[in-house]
Amino acid sequence: MPHYLSRGSIPKKRHTAHRTSPGFKDEGIYYEEVITTQGFSRAYSIAYHLRPPTRVKHIEPAGTIAVDVAEQAVLRHHHLKSGTMPTKGDPVTGRVPMFTNADVTMWRCRPAQSQAELYRNALADEVIFVHKGAGRLLTAFGVLPFKPFDYVVIPRCTTYKLDFDPGTQSDLLVVESAGQVSVPAKYLNHDGQLRLGAPYAERDLHGPTDLFVLDEEKDTSVVVKDGAKLSRYVLANHPFDVIGWDGQVYPFTFNADDFEPITGTIHQPPPIHLTFETPGFVLCTFAPRMLDTHPDAIKVPYAHSNVESDEVLYYVRGKFGSRRGVEEASFTLHPHGIPHGPHPGTIVASRDVKWTDELAVMVDTFRPLFVTKQSLELDDPKYPYSWLD
Numbered sequence: 001m002p003h004y005l006s007r008g009s010i011p012k013k014r015h016t017a018h019r020t021s022p023g024f025k026d027e028g029i030y031y032e033e034v035i036t037t038q039g040f041s042r043a044y045s046i047a048y049h050l051r052p053p054t055r056v057k058h059i060e061p062a063g064t065i066a067v068d069v070a071e072q073a074v075l076r077h078h079h080l081k082s083g084t085m086p087t088k089g090d091p092v093t094g095r096v097p098m099f100t101n102a103d104v105t106m107w108r109c110r111p112a113q114s115q116a117e118l119y120r121n122a123l124a125d126e127v128i129f130v131h132k133g134a135g136r137l138l139t140a141f142g143v144l145p146f147k148p149f150d151y152v153v154i155p156r157c158t159t160y161k162l163d164f165d166p167g168t169q170s171d172l173l174v175v176e177s178a179g180q181v182s183v184p185a186k187y188l189n190h191d192g193q194l195r196l197g198a199p200y201a202e203r204d205l206h207g208p209t210d211l212f213v214l215d216e217e218k219d220t221s222v223v224v225k226d227g228a229k230l231s232r233y234v235l236a237n238h239p240f241d242v243i244g245w246d247g248q249v250y251p252f253t254f255n256a257d258d259f260e261p262i263t264g265t266i267h268q269p270p271p272i273h274l275t276f277e278t279p280g281f282v283l284c285t286f287a288p289r290m291l292d293t294h295p296d297a298i299k300v301p302y303a304h305s306n307v308e309s310d311e312v313l314y315y316v317r318g319k320f321g322s323r324r325g326v327e328e329a330s331f332t333l334h335p336h337g338i339p340h341g342p343h344p345g346t347i348v349a350s351r352d353v354k355w356t357d358e359l360a361v362m363v364d365t366f367r368p369l370f371v372t373k374q375s376l377e378l379d380d381p382k383y384p385y386s387w388l389d
Contacts, residue, residue, distance in 0.1 A: 001043040001182060001248045005207045007142055008244030010048060018048050018244075035157070035249050037180060045247025047140060050215055055236035062223050062230035067097045067105060068373040075337055079383035080375050083329030087112035087169075091162040092119045092223070095174055098331060098375040099312055101367050103280025106312065107174040108329075111164075117232075118222040118239070120159040125181040126174060127276065127283065128152040128162075129256075129361055131316060131329065133170030136163045140242040141250045142208030149256040149316070149359070151283075153181055153276070155249050159222055159239050171329070173314055175363060179279035186274075199275075204258040207250050214238040256316070256359060261289035266297045273362065280367065286360040288318065291353055300350050303341025310335045310369040311362065318357035325386065331375075332383075336368060343387060 011018040014032075021027035030048040037043050080098065087110045088094045095107040105124075130150045137144040137152055138161045146152050154160060164170045187198035194201050216238040224231045254275070262272040273284035292298075311334045315326050324343040326332065334340040371379075 001037075002205045002207060002250070002252045003202050004246070004248050005250060006244075006246035007208065008048075008211045008213075008242070010046070010244040010246050014046055030243060035155075035247070037155070037249060042180075043248040045141075045245055045249040047242045047245035049140075050213075050241040050243060051217075051237050053239060056233055057219060057236050058234040060232050060234075062232040064228045064230060065095075065225065067100050067228065069100065069370040070373045070376050072371065075335060076384045077335070077338065077340060078331070078333040078371060078375075079326065079380040079386075080331040080333075080378040081327060081329070081380070082108045082331060082378055083327060085110055085378070089113070090115045091164075091170065091172065092117075096374050097372045099333065099369045099371060101280075101365060101369050103178050103278070103367060104363065104365060104369075105176045106314075106363060107172075107176065109170075109172040109174055111170050111172075114164065115161050118159050118161055118220065120222055120224045121154070121156055121176070122224050122226045123156065124176045124178055124225075125156050125278075126152075126154040126176055127181055128154065129173040129175070129314075129316075131171040131173060133164050133168045133172070135165045135168070135170075137161075137251055138163055138212055138240065139208065139251055140212075140240050141245060142211040142242075144206070144208045144251050144253060146253050147255070150253045151256065151275070152251065152253050154251045155181075158251055160251070173361060175283065177278045177280070181276050181278050181283075184274050184277045184282075199260045199262060199272075200254065200258055204254055206253045208252075211242065211244070212240055213243055214240040216241075256285050256287060256361070259285045259287040261287050263290050264292060265294040266292050267301060270301075270362065270364070281363055281365040284362040284364065286313075286320075286358055286362060288355070288357045288359065290355055291350070298347055298350075300342040300346050303339050305339040306334060306336050306364075308336065309364045309366055311340075311364050312369065314361040314363075315358075316361060317359040320358045320360060325380075325383075333369065333371065341387075 018030040035045045094111045095109045099106045134147045220238045275285045276283040315330045
């Protein structure tokens with residue numbers, strides 16, 4: 001989890017009365033909410049509300065979100081071009097699933113309108129990669145600004161609204177994780193601090209800035225996602241009424257251009273790009289970097305078999321030296337059981353190259369991924385044969 005933060009007004013001791021008028025015992029108190037992970041055994045935050053956060057006036061079904069797995073007769077590589085997908089819906093309702101398994105679902109979203117209702121994912125952490133667009137994530141924790149190439153990490157059960165700057169076209173990759181998204185353990189020292197030599201530091205992780213306190217006693221709807229099921233909760237007041245909080249559970253951003261690549265004299269394996277980890281997959285950042293310096297180094301990845309993982313790459317910016325035909329917003333899926341590697345000609349072409357300007361997001365899963373019916377509409381069926389000379 002990110003480091004400890006404190007915002008706004010909190011009492012000296014937790015679980016004690018936080019009085020609305022300090023020194024007057026007969027005055028009211030702010031209402032404490034403890035937000036925990038893994039029961040009560042891992043990171044937590046404590047927030048203080050103007051009103052109890054439990055005041056529900058009405059609950060109703062709000063539909064379902066279908067993730068339709070495509071039937072496939074063969075195991076093969078895939079190349080999806082998603083850059084020209086039509087805009088639709090808002091930053092929540094406009095999400096189109098691309099790949100899925102029990103641990104992760106990857107979505108593309110090119111919203112046509114602003115977010116209509118508050119949203120809360122009850123079962124999954126979310127990592128929203130902002131390919132295009134800028135704005136603010138609004139939550140009870142406050143205002144979290146974001147910009148292009150930010151990872152916006154949102155812990156499960158965080159009620160939020162994505163508020164984009166006027167006149168900007170937003171373009172998002174959404175990674176929904178059944179397991180907790182965390183900073184890789186290998187990057188942390190025994191004191192919980194990011195190690196010297198890790199590819200990013202605490203200064204690169206940005207939590208909410210200002211509080212966003214809404215004192216509104218009015219019906220406010222929140223759409224809650226529970227797997228494929230959606231429920232609409234109508235609260236008696238706006239839930240962004242927090243006047244202070246502290247802890248280590250909160251949404252934060254990390255910009256891909258702040259990733260500090262680890263390089264060597266010869267090609268380094270993909271784990272050096274590790275950015276976040278979960279129990280079911282890892283998320284990596286292929287960032288601009290100096291290429292290998294050994295005089296005989298092969299400067300593109302070697303052919304390899306993903307024996308125990310499926311690999312998805314989402315291409316963000318620049319030229320990817322080991323691939324032909326990919327473009328901005330392309331996906332490639334290289335599944336278990338089939339070797340893949342650099343396209344013909346790319347090894348020779350990279351011989352005198354000293355720097356790569358590529359930026360890509362990689363998700364490596366530990367269980368097989370399934371393509372969706374929606375993603376097959378974007379698929380290039382010739383891609384599996386693109387390694388022929």
